[in-house]
Amino acid sequence: MxxxxxxxxxxxxxxxxxxxxxxxxxxxxxxxxxxxxxxxxxxxxxxxxxxxxxxxxxxxxxxxxxxxxxxxxLAAGLGLEKYLDIRMDAEDKAAEITGGTPRTIEGPLYVAGAPVRDGVAKIDIDPDDDAGPLVIRGTVTGPDGEPVAGALVECWHANSKGFYSHFDPTGAQSDFNLRGAVGTGSDGKYEFRTLMPVGYGCPPHGATQQLLDVLGRHGNRPAHVHFFVTSNNSRKLTTQINIEGDPLIWDDFAYATREDLIPHVVEKTGGTALGMKTDAYKEIQFDIELTPLIQGKDNQLVHRLRASASA
Incomplete structure (x- = not known):
């Protein structure tokens, strides 16, 4: 001993x-x-x-x-970020806060400063031959079910190589490619015209994958799209959706998947009129329900170091 x-x-x-x-x-x-x-x-x-x-x-x-x-x-890969979500879920339950779109992890790849558009933003700046067109649209509502005007919906995701602009090791992407923000009008609606993302893996020679290898774990994520949603009279929502059908949805190394965050993907036509690369495109309807402030305060604001740039 x-x-x-x-x-x-x-x-x-x-x-x-x-x-x-x-x-x-x-x-x-x-x-x-x-x-x-x-x-x-x-x-x-x-x-x-x-x-x-x-x-x-x-x-x-x-x-x-x-x-x-x-x-x-590494914080995402070891479940630390998921653990914080579990604690916030438990705090909401104790405070008898129900409803609302589920939260899930932010991840490390947000960049502040994306240009803000009214209602609709086309965020595929760079051509990508391996990615088909995608529309993500929905309505932001408050706890009362009514549309929220003036909400800010921010969106960011990877390209077909699994890389995010501003963090792309190839240097191939323009600033704010596949990143954008829209403000909702009186109808609470938002829309992003973009390209279908894929999942990504940890840098193969990086410290995170080094530890995951020792633990016998992979470092891969399913295809997903991140969101921040903020409004003056509601709590900030940090969430992301998975792309339906991805084989890693329930094997995400970052533990971000939630049942209510896998919206259906619909085949559509008419993309040419929307300024998209082909007439056939895919659409995801992702309606967002915000939750009320707590005694007039937003207890969902997380202060952490984030990248920022000028559009």
């Missing part, structure tokens, strides 16, 4: 000193969190009898994770 030192006075004093607990200096909340996390790590080292080699392998891994800029991607 390995030695156990976590509960000794020496280690407990070290933990207090390292996190400056008991001092008036520093941030009380930060010290509380770091003390708990560092203490849990110390105890895990004891309980699992981790070796110095394993600890330093972990330290070097975090160096690579930072160098690759994949911390947010």
């Amino acid at each position: 390995s030695v156990k030192v976590f509960d000794t006075k020496e280690v407990q004093d070290l933990l207090k000193a390292a996190t400056n607990v008991g001092s008036q200096d520093g941030g009380a909340r930060a010290k509380q969190i770091v003390n708990r996390l560092l203490g849990d790590l110390f105890k895990a080292i004891d309980d699992l009898d981790m070796t110095p080699d394993e600890i330093w392998a972990g330290v070097h891994y975090f160096n690579k994770l930072g160098q690759d800029g994949e911390a947010a991607l």
Whole structure:
């Protein structure tokens, strides 16, 4: 049996000193969190009898994770982002908030600053021979079921290679390709004219896939489209839809799939009149129901570092 030192006075004093607990200096909340996390790590080292080699392998891994800029991607892949959604779902249930379009993870690839159009936006800036035309349209309603005027619907997704503009390693995409935003009118309607996305995989030589390989997991996502929806009198919605029929819908490495977020894909004609690349196109109807503010406040706003650019 390995030695156990976590509960000794020496280690407990070290933990207090390292996190400056008991001092008036520093941030009380930060010290509380770091003390708990560092203490849990110390105890895990004891309980699992981790070796110095394993600890330093972990330290070097975090160096690579930072160098690759994949911390947010790993947060999705290890279920951390999904866990936060589970907690927010539970908070809504406790507050007896019902209805509303389900939330799901934001992911790491949003870019602020997309041009805002009235009602309809054509967001396929770059040609893509391997992607067919797609229309995503719907109505934004409030808790009362009435259309919401002045809502901002933001949309972003990958191209047929699985790459997002601003993050495309090939450099082939224009700024804000397959990204856009529309403001709803009095009828609450929005529409995006775009191209059919595909799923993507983690960078094969990146830190996230390195860890997933050790865990015996893949790093792939089904085809999906992200949304932010905001309104002055409702809580912000962060969600995404999966493309019906994708084989990875229920095997998403980021755990973002929800039953109510797999809308039906309909074959349509008349795309030429809509300015699309072919007359035949696919359409997804995705109606969005927002939920009420809590005592006049939006408790769904998440403050995190996000990319931004000028359109």
